[in-house]
Structure formats: C-alpha cells, structure tokens
Amino acid sequence: MGKRVAVVGYGQTYQRSSRKDVNGVELINEAVRVALADAELTIKDIDAIVIGNMDHFEGINYVDMWSAEGSGAVMKPVMKVTTGGTTGTSVAMCAYYHVASGMFDKVLAIGWEKNSESDTTGAIITAFHPVWERPNLGGAVAGLAIEASKYMHDYGATEKDGARVAVRERLHALNNPYAHLHQEWMKGIPPDQLVDLIVGSEQNQLLAYPLRMSDMCPRTDGAAAVIFAVEGKAEKIAPIPAWVQATANRHNFVYAGDVDMARNTTIAEASQAVFRKAGIKEPLKQIDVCELYLPYSYAGLKWIEDIGFCGYGEGPRLLWDGVTDMDGEMPINPSGGVMSSNAIGATALIRVGEGALQVMGRAGARQVNRKVNLAFCSGFGGCYWADIMLLGRKKPA
Amino acid sequence: MAKARRKARNVVYAGRIKVPYAWSVGATGSRFLTALRDDQEIWGVKCPKCKRVYVYPIKNCGECFVPTEQWVKVANVGTLESFTVVHYKHDMQPRKRPLIYGLVKLDGTDGALLHLIGGVEPAKIKLGMRMKAVFARQRAGSILDIQHFAPA
Ligand SMILES: [Zn+2]
Numbered sequence: 001m002g003k004r005v006a007v008v009g010y011g012q013t014y015q016r017s018s019r020k021d022v023n024g025v026e027l028i029n030e031a032v033r034v035a036l037a038d039a040e041l042t043i044k045d046i047d048a049i050v051i052g053n054m055d056h057f058e059g060i061n062y063v064d065m066w067s068a069e070g071s072g073a074v075m076k077p078v079m080k081v082t083t084g085g086t087t088g089t090s091v092a093m094c095a096y097y098h099v100a101s102g103m104f105d106k107v108l109a110i111g112w113e114k115n116s117e118s119d120t121t122g123a124i125i126t127a128f129h130p131v132w133e134r135p136n137l138g139g140a141v142a143g144l145a146i147e148a149s150k151y152m153h154d155y156g157a158t159e160k161d162g163a164r165v166a167v168r169e170r171l172h173a174l175n176n177p178y179a180h181l182h183q184e185w186m187k188g189i190p191p192d193q194l195v196d197l198i199v200g201s202e203q204n205q206l207l208a209y210p211l212r213m214s215d216m217c218p219r220t221d222g223a224a225a226v227i228f229a230v231e232g233k234a235e236k237i238a239p240i241p242a243w244v245q246a247t248a249n250r251h252n253f254v255y256a257g258d259v260d261m262a263r264n265t266t267i268a269e270a271s272q273a274v275f276r277k278a279g280i281k282e283p284l285k286q287i288d289v290c291e292l293y294l295p296y297s298y299a300g301l302k303w304i305e306d307i308g309f310c311g312y313g314e315g316p317r318l319l320w321d322g323v324t325d326m327d328g329e330m331p332i333n334p335s336g337g338v339m340s341s342n343a344i345g346a347t348a349l350i351r352v353g354e355g356a357l358q359v360m361g362r363a364g365a366r367q368v369n370r371k372v373n374l375a376f377c378s379g380f381g382g383c384y385w386a387d388i389m390l391l392g393r394k395k396p397a
Numbered sequence: 398m399a400k401a402r403r404k405a406r407n408v409v410y411a412g413r414i415k416v417p418y419a420w421s422v423g424a425t426g427s428r429f430l431t432a433l434r435d436d437q438e439i440w441g442v443k444c445p446k447c448k449r450v451y452v453y454p455i456k457n458c459g460e461c462f463v464p465t466e467q468w469v470k471v472a473n474v475g476t477l478e479s480f481t482v483v484h485y486k487h488d489m490q491p492r493k494r495p496l497i498y499g500l501v502k503l504d505g506t507d508g509a510l511l512h513l514i515g516g517v518e519p520a521k522i523k524l525g526m527r528m529k530a531v532f533a534r535q536r537a538g539s540i541l542d543i544q545h546f547a548p549a
Contacts, residue, residue, distance in 0.1 A: 020407035138490040145481035258508035
C-alpha cells in the first residue's frame with residue numbers, strides 16, 4: 001500500500017496565450033516559486049523533482065536537464081515523465097509514488113508548456129503513428145469530432161448540449177484569475193441564453209462537424225507545480241493537507257481506429273479502480289467536486305457517464321439540471337477547466353492542484369460552497385489514456 | 398547607461414531544424430501494404446486466443462499479449478461508424494478542405510479504420526452506411542493506396 005501522502009502546496013503561473021517575456025526555464029521557475037511559498041518551504045526542503053511536458057511542442061528534449069536551474073533540480077534527484085495530455089497527472093502520480101515508497105519525504109511535481117512556441121496541431125500529429133495514421137489524418141480536432149459525432153448519433157445529443165458544457169466552463173473561468181480565457185461578455189447572462197447565442201453565432205467557426213471554435217480548448221503558455229509530502233511531515237506543512245485517497249491509470253490501443261469510440265473505456269476503468277480502492281459506491285453523491293481534463297465540450301457529456309456519475313446518455317440532463325454548475329450538487333471544473341486554459345503539459349497537474357485547493361478550502365472566488373471531503377481529478381491524453389487522482393480531507397484507510 | 402535601462406522588445410528566435418526521419422514499417426506491416434499495392438486486397442491478422450481480426454495488422458494482440466500470426470483476407474466493404482467534415486485549414490491535412498474523415502468497420506474485423514471518405518456529399522452521409530474501399534490508381538505501398546472509402 002505504501003505510505004500515506006498528501007498535497008501540501010500548489011503554485012501556477014497566470015495561464016496566457018503567449019508569454020514572450022519568459023523562456024521555458026523562467027516560466028517553470030515562476031510556478032515552482034509560487035508552490036514553495038504556498039507551502040512555506042524552500043527548495044532545500046525538496047528531496048526530489050518530477051517534471052514533464054510534451055517535448056515536441058517546444059522542440060527541446062531533456063527538460064529535466066536544461067531546466068535544472070529553474071526547477072530547482074541542481075544536484076537533486078530529478079525524473080522526467082511525458083505521456084501526452086496526461087503528462088500533468090502522470091507527473092503527479094510519479095511524485096506520489098516517490099513519496100509513498102518511503103524513499104523521499106517531499107517531492108515537487110512540475111508540469112509546463114509553451115504552446116506558443118510551435119504549431120500545436122502539427123506537433124500533436126507527431127504523436128500519431130507515422131505509417132498508419134499520419135498520411136491520412138491531420139490533427140486532434142478531427143479525431144475528437146468523430147467521437148462527438150458518434151455520441152450525438154448514439155444518444156441523440158445536440159449541438160446545444162455541447163454548448164452547455166462550454167458555457168459552464170467559461171462562466172466558471174470568470175472566477176479564476178489564473179485562467180487564460182475570460183469571456184467577460186458572458187457575465188450575468190443565464191446559461192440557456194448563452195447556449196443560444198453561441199450556437200447561433202456566425203462568428204463561431206465550424207472547425208470539424210460538429211465542433212465549433214467554442215467547443216475547443218485554447219492553446220496556452222503556463223506552468224504548474226504541486227508539492228507532495230509524507231504523513232508525519234504533511235500535517236506540519238499544511239493546515240489541511242489534501243490526502244491522496246487513490247490513483248489509477250489506464251491505456252488503450254495505439255491506432256485511432258481501434259479506440260472504442262462508443263464509450264471512453266479507459267476513464268471508465270481507471271475511475272472504477274479508484275472508486276474500489278477508496279470504497280466509493282455512489283460517485284455523484286459522495287464526491288464533492290471534480291477537476292476533469294475535458295479538452296472539448298462533448299467530453300463533458302460522455303465522459304462523465306463513463307466515470308459513473310450518471311447512466312449512458314444522461315450526461316446532457318445532468319448539465320441542463322445545473323448539477324455540475326458552481327452551486328450544483330457536484331460542481332465540475334470550478335477553475336474553468338481545460339476549455340479555459342490548456343498549457344498541455346501543465347493542464348492535468350492543474351487539475352490536481354485545483355482539486356487540492358478545493359479540499360484545503362483555499363480556492364478563493366472559485367471555492368465551492370461546501371466543505372470538500374473528496375475531489376476527483378482526471379487527466380486525458382494520447383489515444384484515449386486516462387489518469388485519475390482522488391484527493392480528500394481525511395487520511396486514507 | 399540610458400540605453401541599458403531601455404525597455405527591450407521580447408526577442409523570438411526562429412528555429413531551422415528539419416530532421417528527415419524514415420520509419421521502418423516492419424515485416425508484418427510491409428506484407429499488408431504490399432497486398433494493398435499489388436493486389437488491391439486488404440488483409441488482417443487474427444489473434445489465436447481472442448479471435449479478434451486486426452486491420453491494420455499488429456504483430457502482437459495487446460489484449461492477450463500473444464503473437465497474432467494468422468493472416469486472413471478481409472472484405473473491402475464495411476459500415477460507417479462515425480464521421481466528421483473538416484473545415485479548418487492546416488498544412489498537414491491530406492486533402493483540400495472541406496474533407497471528410499470516417500470510422501469504417503470492415504466486415505469480419507474488430508476495430509475500425511479512421512480514413513478519408515469520398516464520392517459523397519457531406520449532407521448525404523449517414524451513420525451505418527455501407528462503405529467500400531476505393532483504391533488509388535497509382536499505388537506506392539502506403540495507406541493512401543486506399544484513396545478513400547465511398548458509399549458501397
Ligand atoms: Zn487476442
């Protein structure tokens with residue numbers, strides 16, 4: 001089982017479309033400094049570092065090496081983890097394992113990206129198989145569009161249902177000063193009216209049917225850092241540590257055509273594994289808040305069904321009933337989520353950091369209106385990979 | 398001294414790296430591509446344990462973790478499981494926009510192929526449609542030897 005481990009500190013940069021005032025190392029350093037200050041620690045207190053991004057977005061390999069002076073890794077054990085969109089949660093899981101193993105007491109997890117430094121679509125294509133996929137498929141948007149198209153067909157979901165997810169994310173982002181997209185014009189307009197405005201807008205460019213610009217995440221520059229500490233130290237560092245209750249990940253086939261597009265089987269299995277470990281029988285009732293890696297709108301309908309918050313095809317109803325809004329039964333993405341900020345290597349780690357803030361009760365204007373006993377955080381990447389980390393107020397059994 | 402204090406514009410340095418990669422397809426994939434090019438036939442591999450038929454061929458069944466070994470000729474026709482019509486522009490798109498991608502499940506196979514759809518107006522596409530492989534006239538031993546899938 002390993003030692004009990006908690007998140008004790010979190011820092012992030014402001015997520016912005018382009019940070020030309022800093023290079024990658026300097027961007028990483030900003031997040032690390034904020035996280036250390038948050039935990040009232042110095043770099044000397046950190047025993048090891050895990051760092052990750054997606055090399056091909058910046059075209060620089062070995063971030064573990066060249067960022068050492070910014071990450072704080074000089075003369076420390078450092079390990080790089082890169083798993084695509086899931087990088088941030090994989091970095092968190094790896095840092096957790098470092099501490100749970102008993103070999104390190106305090107480990108710093110870092111995720112970052114400067115998406116402004118390359119062509120995001122072009123770089124994502126380098127993750128596709130060169131022989132079987134690249135000649136006849138260009139980019140991530142089309143793959144997600146195929147999933148959305150199938151979900152609409154199978155369950156009768158509409159473009160308005162998709163837009164309802166986008167509206168929730170962008171409204172929540174207005175409470176988060178760190179979010180990249182702040183659509184101030186949305187303030188004070190009811191969600192159903194916003195949905196009509198978005199779906200009816202001629203400026204809302206159709207990218208790949210059924211996905212419009214409003215259905216997609218932005219491309220962002222940003223970094224995040226999360227500090228994990230072992231039981232015995234964690235309670236001394238943080239007034240309310242966010243304890244790791246359980247974590248799990250699942251991978252699937254390599255070729256896009258072989259992914260089960262009908263359901264998201266990886267997030268389903270990873271979620272079930274986490275629920276089993278944490279003894280959760282009724283996820284919707286027992287979990288207080290979610291920070292989910294939803295890269296596009298329809299994921300916010302289908303994948304919440306796969307996690308087990310409702311039955312197949314019932315996602316839209318949950319959305320329209322307001323269950324996942326800030327004042328709903330189980331708010332999803334108080335931060336504004338991935339559709340409001342997507343510095344890819346940082347994105348999934350931000351889910352963990354934001355989940356921890358909710359447990360600690362320190363999320364400011366985006367804090368949900370209740371005591372958070374359990375926060376469910378997820379990562380998504382590659383050809384349907386899923387990472388889950390469940391954080392909570394009580395020490396795990 | 399005044400110059401040193403001057404606010405400098407943030408400099409952006411453009412890279413020049415062009416790496417000419419060349420990827421080994423492997424014997425299993427080469428056999429598939431050769432049949433596509435020379436015979437206009439689609440072949441899959443069958444897992445001896447779970448009996449799944451894989452197209453494109455994979456040497457090992459990931460589910461069972463055993464070698465697939467047995468080759469089976471599969472149909473050129475299948476069913477459209479999903480699709481999208483792409484309107485955005487990107488240099489990596491294999492065709493001029495608007496272009497259509499579809500998920501085609503060939504008869505007798507497990508999984509599907511994510512490939513181009515042609516010979517049909519976007520408005521006329523329906524999920525569940527029967528689709529057939531249309532082979533390129535000039536074939537070079539690549540997956541684009543299937544030019545696209547069209548309604549059967
Ligand atoms: Zn098998």
